[in-house]
Amino acid sequence: MRSLLALALCGSCLAHGEATFPVKVLTPETALKAAQAALAKCRAGGYQVAVAVVDRMGVVQVLLRDRFAGPHTTDMASAKAYTAASFRTNTTALAEATQPGRPQSGIRNRPGVAAVGGGMMIEAGGSLLGAIGVSGAPGGREDDQCAEAGIAAIREDIEL
Numbered sequence: 001m002r003s004l005l006a007l008a009l010c011g012s013c014l015a016h017g018e019a020t021f022p023v024k025v026l027t028p029e030t031a032l033k034a035a036q037a038a039l040a041k042c043r044a045g046g047y048q049v050a051v052a053v054v055d056r057m058g059v060v061q062v063l064l065r066d067r068f069a070g071p072h073t074t075d076m077a078s079a080k081a082y083t084a085a086s087f088r089t090n091t092t093a094l095a096e097a098t099q100p101g102r103p104q105s106g107i108r109n110r111p112g113v114a115a116v117g118g119g120m121m122i123e124a125g126g127s128l129l130g131a132i133g134v135s136g137a138p139g140g141r142e143d144d145q146c147a148e149a150g151i152a153a154i155r156e157d158i159e160l
Contacts, residue, residue: 023056026122026130030154031061034122038134038150039064042142049136049146052077056128058085066136073135079112080119080133080143088128091119092140118143122151124158 026034031053042049043066050065050073060081065074080091087094087107095115098107108115117140119133132150134143 024124024127024129025055026053026061026154026158028061030157031055031130033157034132034150034154035062035064036150037153038132038146039066041149042066042134042137042146045137045142045146047137047142047146049134049143050074050077051146051150052081052133053122053130053150054078054081054085054133055130056085058082058131061130069136076114076116076135077118077133079114080116080135081131082112082119082133083114084119084121084131084133085128086113088121090121090144091115091133092117092144094119095140116140118147120144120147120151122154122158124155129158 035051035053038051048066048068050069052060053062054060060078063074083091098104098115107113118135119131121128122130122132132147134146137143
């Protein structure tokens with residue numbers, strides 16, 4: 001009985017559309033452009049940072065570390081970008097939503113999650129294309145500003 005139901009559901013899915021669907025992803029060149037712009041913004045502010053850009057699945061495409069950025073910044077930038085892509089939310093908002101005592105607080109215990117500012121989704125045309133993470137500025141607000149500069153640098157390129 002269950003296999004008939006599964007077959008019926010599967011057949012219904014195929015009747016309503018294709019078995020696959022296309023997705024948009026950032027090119028390595030576009031990811032690099034975003035990372036370089038974020039790094040430049042942080043440098044202009046006097047911050048030595050690392051910047052990571054991940055694809056829509058959270059896999060690192062580009063990782064840049066400024067010459068004097070701390071050794072922890074590469075891992076943190078990657079974790080922030082991964083977290084933004086994985087949870088489909090900017091990490092500043094996630095940091096607030098996952099404070100101790102809140103219903104989503106357990107998210108902070110997941111491996112690789114960085115619930116602190118500096119990770120932002122890269123979206124265009126209603127689709128998630130990836131995310132950018134910045135680590136090394138004095139705080140999440142400054143990391144966010146650098147990440148925003150990275151996204152702004154590619155906005156025209158990614159609008160679908």
